[in-house]
Amino acid sequence: MAFKEAAQAVFRVLAGDRDTHLDPYLELLRLGAEHEDIEAERLEVTLAVPGALITGTVISPEAWRKLxxxxxxDYDLARAIRTAHGRIADDADDGKKRPPDRRHLHLRDVTVRDGRTVHTLPSWRGPLAAVSGWTLGRPNQD
Incomplete structure (x- = not known):
């Protein structure tokens, strides 16, 4: 996302554009992660989604895709995805690349807490619409 596009998106959020997510601060966080000039290497968030708390480091959609x-x-599916990605990349050269999906947040080094169970995952992609609450940082381990 170019700076001009990011600035326009921020103004839409601040103006209360109905095409954006209901939580303007979460939308601004997502926009920051997608902006090509911003490195949010250690921006950690905790998200409340139905039935779980999800904690991780915010990353761009491109970084999530690579991860x-x-x-x-190790899976045969990887070959199929790489082939599809190659076709998407070829289309991008022709100017046909779709814009990033604006309805998802991407995380790495993820911890999922559902009740008393804790799971760790290398990455997570989830819809912004599923987030009912959030905060910066990770909860204490105690």
């Missing part, structure tokens, strides 16, 4: 493909290296 996801790396996770699939």
């Amino acid at each position: 996801f493909l790396k996770e699939l290296d």
